[in-house]
Amino acid sequence: MTPEQIIKRPIVLTEKATRLRDSSQFVFEVAREADKIAIRGAIEHLFNVKVTSVNTSIVRGKHRRMGRGHAKLNNWKKAVVTLKQGDNIDFFAENAEA
């Protein structure tokens, strides 16, 4: 699997992800079959940073009701990546306004 296939999307706009970013931890949705080693490699390759640890968890899909019927969203894998001190991934490319 290529790094692009492993890392599906960054999770940016949540309270928890925002809080974690302050301690150099970044949250991503990753492919179900990717392991921690693969994730570490992909992040280091894509963002040119040094990863110190990777924690993963399977997020259980939520049940959604549509009137009488109901459905279950797919389970997905979340990875919290801790970077070496000083490294940073700037999701907003430009440094926004002051």
Next chain:
Amino acid sequence: MQVTVQRISSVVMELEVAVPADTVKAELEKAYTELAKKAQIKGFRQGKAPRNILQRMFAPQVQRDVVNQLVNDTLPKALEEKAVTPINQPQVEPLKFEVNAAFQYKARFEVQPDVEKVDFEGFELSRSTKVADEKAVEEQLAGLQQRLVELKVPDPARGAVTGDVLTIDFTVEVEGKLRKDAEGKGVQVELGSSSLLPEVDAALVGKKVGEQVTADITFPGQHPQKEIRNKLGQLNVTLLEIKEKVLPALDDALAKKVANFETLVELRADIHTKLEKAIKEQGEIALAEQIVSRLNERNPIEVPQSLVAQQANMMLQEIGQQATRARAQFTEDQVKNIQENVRKDAERKVRAGLLMAAIAKLNGFKVTDEDIEKGFVELAEETGKNVAKLKVEYRDPNRRNILIGMILEDKILDFIESKSIITDAPADAPADEAVAAESTTEK
């Protein structure tokens, strides 16, 4: 806050205002704090979204709000500082907005022009010398008679003559066929009033009650029903009743009936005074109109367009109302024409108004309590209400100001009149006609 004033023309001004960076920053800060409390962003509980995310999502909107806020805060102060009073809504144009810099904007608006000198002396005006003569009174009386006309069956019975009111039954045949939709029973018509086709009128003259008449007719080309236009037909009329119009005699009884006067002499006198008053008023209006156009000619000052537009709108509205009442329909060209004329007229009026205001200022005219008192008495005469009642009505400051404005205008007009050369126009060429011609040719 720095303010620079630029006078673009005698009526247009431009203010350039610079707001210091500190104020801008504080205002931004306030806006974001306010926003943070309210913004609902997915992934965050309300009020928990961090500043940088808010900035990313709402920056343009917040900046717009802040610019508005700053303008609203500073513009009135700037105007006050420079002691100018705009007469329309200022057009604000932000020059640039940066987060950490002073904010500058331009505001453009119209002001009352400073009129330093008004040329208003020695106007040549013509005054109408028309008076209420016997002829005019007679005309009015004849009008009254017509209104109070009585219908009577002539005695002894006679044939119908032009002017009589007839009651008839009729049927219509078109090219030999009877038309069911064109019958009439007991219809009242006035002979010779062109409410009937002329052929029928002619056939009815001289006929007596109970007689039947058949008239050959040609339907007119503009008949509302298309299929019978220009066709030949027959009208069969049965004459049911003849009534003649009897004009009431000009006597004391008439006077009593019309307006509760005891004698005809009183009625005549009343008509005379009313006519006299109307003519005098007309003369005054005509004179004022002349003064307005002379003022315009002599003092071609610039006029704020916003005031002209306001005045024109008011006038157009009035015209529109009159038109709807009269059920008049205008074509597009006519509407354009009217708008054009009204605009010109409005400009004249506004200019004259400004000039008069300037005259009042330059000559120190003021409306004293005494004048207002006098105005009330005059108004009471016109409206027939008593003075005390009027005073209560005019306690409202807005209405009071209108009254004061009117009094002031009268005063100024009198003043200009007193400085003018007034010639008497001959009675048969009324002054107002001359003015009307003038105002259309002007410019």
